[in-house]
Amino acid sequence: xxxxxxxxxxxxxxxxxxxxxxxxxxxxxxxxxxxxxxxxxxxxxxxxxxxxxxxxxxxxxxxxxxxxxxxxxxxxxxxxxxxxxxxxxxxxxxxxxxxxxxxxxxxxxxxxxxxxxxxxxxxxxxxxxxxxxxxxxxxxxx
Amino acid sequence: xxxxxxxxxxxxxxxxxxxxxxxxxxxxxxxxxxxxxxxxxxxxxxxxxxxxxxxxxxxxxxxxxxxxxxxxxxxxxxxxxxxxxxxxxxxxxxxxxxxxxxxxxxxxxxxxxxxxxxxxxxxxxxxxxxxxxxxxxxxxxx
Numbered sequence: 001x002x003x004x005x006x007x008x009x010x011x012x013x014x015x016x017x018x019x020x021x022x023x024x025x026x027x028x029x030x031x032x033x034x035x036x037x038x039x040x041x042x043x044x045x046x047x048x049x050x051x052x053x054x055x056x057x058x059x060x061x062x063x064x065x066x067x068x069x070x071x072x073x074x075x076x077x078x079x080x081x082x083x084x085x086x087x088x089x090x091x092x093x094x095x096x097x098x099x100x101x102x103x104x105x106x107x108x109x110x111x112x113x114x115x116x117x118x119x120x121x122x123x124x125x126x127x128x129x130x131x132x133x134x135x136x137x138x139x140x141x142x
Numbered sequence: 143x144x145x146x147x148x149x150x151x152x153x154x155x156x157x158x159x160x161x162x163x164x165x166x167x168x169x170x171x172x173x174x175x176x177x178x179x180x181x182x183x184x185x186x187x188x189x190x191x192x193x194x195x196x197x198x199x200x201x202x203x204x205x206x207x208x209x210x211x212x213x214x215x216x217x218x219x220x221x222x223x224x225x226x227x228x229x230x231x232x233x234x235x236x237x238x239x240x241x242x243x244x245x246x247x248x249x250x251x252x253x254x255x256x257x258x259x260x261x262x263x264x265x266x267x268x269x270x271x272x273x274x275x276x277x278x279x280x281x282x283x284x
Contacts, residue, residue, distance in 0.1 A: 010175065010176060010197075010198045011198050011199040011200075012198045012199055012200040015157070015228070017272070017273075017274060018273075019272055019273075021272070024272065025272050028271060028272055032245070032271075033152065033230075034152060055152075056152045056153050056154045056230055057153040057154055058153075058154040079221065079273075080273050081272045081273030081274075082225075082268065082272070082273030082274050082275075083224075083225035083226075083227075083228070083273075083274055084225075085225075086157070086225070088175075088198055103174070126224065129170060129174075130159070130161055130163070130166065130167050130170055130223045130224070131159075131160075131161075131221075131222050131223030131224030131225075132159060132223075132224050132225055133224075
């Protein structure tokens with residue numbers, strides 16, 4: 001049974017792209033696609049380095065692993081570079097995670113954790129959204 | 143050498159999602175994501191059935207194959223359901239294809255062809271954009 005899990009104002013926050021060569025990807029999205037570099041960030045605990053680029057009216061998150069194991073490294077090994085996830089901004093991340101669990105959706109993160117740009121984030125499992133890895137994002141309040 | 147191939151006003155037109163079960167995917171994007179069904183279309187020559195849904199401020203194209211062979215069937219067989227391509231709207235599709243070829247980018251369609259919603263479209267090869275399959279879209283003029 002499919003129920004509404006993303007209530008209220010939901011919007012696409014960013015498109016996540018997994019890359020092996022972060023510098024080459026940054027050049028592609030800034031030069032070829034005419035984008036604007038917004039931010040570079042490393043999440044040491046997650047073993048990931050991120051570049052945020054505003055291009056074509058959309059926020060792109062380029063992500064590359066900084067360790068030899070972990071899900072992102074495995075993703076690149078199996079699938080190669082390419083589309084990785086979609087992130088949606090929600091107003092109430094806990095409530096959305098509760099709704100998702102109640103709807104029988106498998107989640108990767110049962111509780112919100114700290115992501116890039118000071119956001120609280122949580123991932124749903126790809127099986128929850130027909131093969132699309134979905135990140136839920138909530139902006140800092142105040 | 144990376145050069146600007148997408149000149150002028152470029153914007154994300156849609157996100158393409160490959161699905162095996164189109165009806166289930168349509169329910170997911172309309173009900174769970176709160177989207178609005180815009181259009182259903184079958185491109186007989188391409189052996190693909192499409193559903194367009196406006197959700198989270200973004201246009202999603204759900205696509206499923208209608209034949210047992212072809213690239214979309216192979217995609218689903220190898221990767222399963224999930225993120226398939228990004229489509230960017232450009233002002234001049236021929237000029238963009240020329241720019242892409244001049245930049246050494248591999249293209250799938252050397253010349254524009256007719257796509258969904260009366261658009262002229264052309265695909266770049268995933269190797270042109272670090273593993274992301276890119277569709278270029280031009281609106282009908284007039």
